Amino acid sequence: MKIQRKKKIAKDWFINLQKIICKSIEELESQYGSNAKFNKKKWKFGELKTIKGKVIEKGGVAFSNVVGEFPNEFAAKIPGTKNNNNFWSSGVSVVLHPTNPKVPAMHFNTRFICTQKNWFGGGMDVTPCIRDDKEKKKIHNILKNMCNNHNKKYYPKYKKWCDKYFYLPHRSESRGIGGIFFDYKMSNWEKDFLFVKDVGLTFNYLVKKIIEKKMFLKWNKKEKEIQLIKRGRYVEFNLMYDRGTKFGLNSGGNPETILMSMPPVAKWK
Numbered sequence: 001m002k003i004q005r006k007k008k009i010a011k012d013w014f015i016n017l018q019k020i021i022c023k024s025i026e027e028l029e030s031q032y033g034s035n036a037k038f039n040k041k042k043w044k045f046g047e048l049k050t051i052k053g054k055v056i057e058k059g060g061v062a063f064s065n066v067v068g069e070f071p072n073e074f075a076a077k078i079p080g081t082k083n084n085n086n087f088w089s090s091g092v093s094v095v096l097h098p099t100n101p102k103v104p105a106m107h108f109n110t111r112f113i114c115t116q117k118n119w120f121g122g123g124m125d126v127t128p129c130i131r132d133d134k135e136k137k138k139i140h141n142i143l144k145n146m147c148n149n150h151n152k153k154y155y156p157k158y159k160k161w162c163d164k165y166f167y168l169p170h171r172s173e174s175r176g177i178g179g180i181f182f183d184y185k186m187s188n189w190e191k192d193f194l195f196v197k198d199v200g201l202t203f204n205y206l207v208k209k210i211i212e213k214k215m216f217l218k219w220n221k222k223e224k225e226i227q228l229i230k231r232g233r234y235v236e237f238n239l240m241y242d243r244g245t246k247f248g249l250n251s252g253g254n255p256e257t258i259l260m261s262m263p264p265v266a267k268w269k
Contacts, residue, residue, distance in 0.1 A: 003114060006189060010112035011065055011090045017200045018063040018092050022049055024208050029053040032215055048257045055215050057099040060260030065090040066251055074250040079184065080117030088114040089251065092200070093244065095261040096207070101227035103214045104128035104176070105234065107261070108203040109244060110196050120196050121183035123158065124203045125166050127176030129230035130223060136177045139206060143180050146202045150195045158182045168237055175237050231266035238262065
């Protein structure tokens with residue numbers, strides 16, 4: 001399959017996935033009794049959709065399709081940039097910061113990047129501020145089953161990668177309960193694309209199941225305070241270590257879109 005065809009198929013899927021996820025979140029808001037809808041803001045290389053509701057205090061679902069040239073120093077870290085820093089990148093990024101501290105924050109992204117090579121990357125992780133071991137086990141079982149439908153080596157590999165990646169070394173603690181993380185998937189385009197699609201649909205399923213189950217639970221000021229402190233950790237990771245943030249800012253991305261991951265309010269002790 002020619003690269004232009006691959007780009008179109010991937011881009012069309014990411015546009016569709018953005019719609020699917022936004023619809024699910026708006027349905028949850030409606031179910032809660034909120035009329036909150038996503039605000040849409042188009043920019044040169046994509047569209048950012050944001051929501052401020054009763055269920056999701058701040059949420060962003062961003063589609064991007066960026067074409068440009070990497071700075072020399074950054075390009076040295078990217079495959080396929082020898083003698084040519086040009087790139088094409090398309091994907092979807094999602095960050096959901098819930099109002100209720102008993103509902104975990106959720107993050108997801110998948111992308112297709114083309115230099116002189118081309119590959120898929122992405123993943124998802126969940127960040128609760130109140131421990132729930134049953135929920136953690138259920139989430140990981142769903143991710144494991146999804147991965148096993150494609151390759152039984154995926155889940156242990158991508159879970160380990162996620163645990164290592166979403167870690168704050170200066171705090172000696174994990175950001176959350178993990179999930180899966182993968183990058184540089186370039187072995188078989190058709191199979192890799194089917195996996196990427198499945199990752200997106202599984203995230204959408206988890207969003208609906210997790211939030212629907214917990215959004216009506218009562219919470220108190222002490223639990224909200226715990227949430228705000230945990231959000232501070234989220235800020236620290238995304239500004240200091242997140243590869244997506246660094247990639248976006250070094251590839252000419254929209255800062256507003258890149259930094260949509262920041263929570264609406266956070267605290268530090």
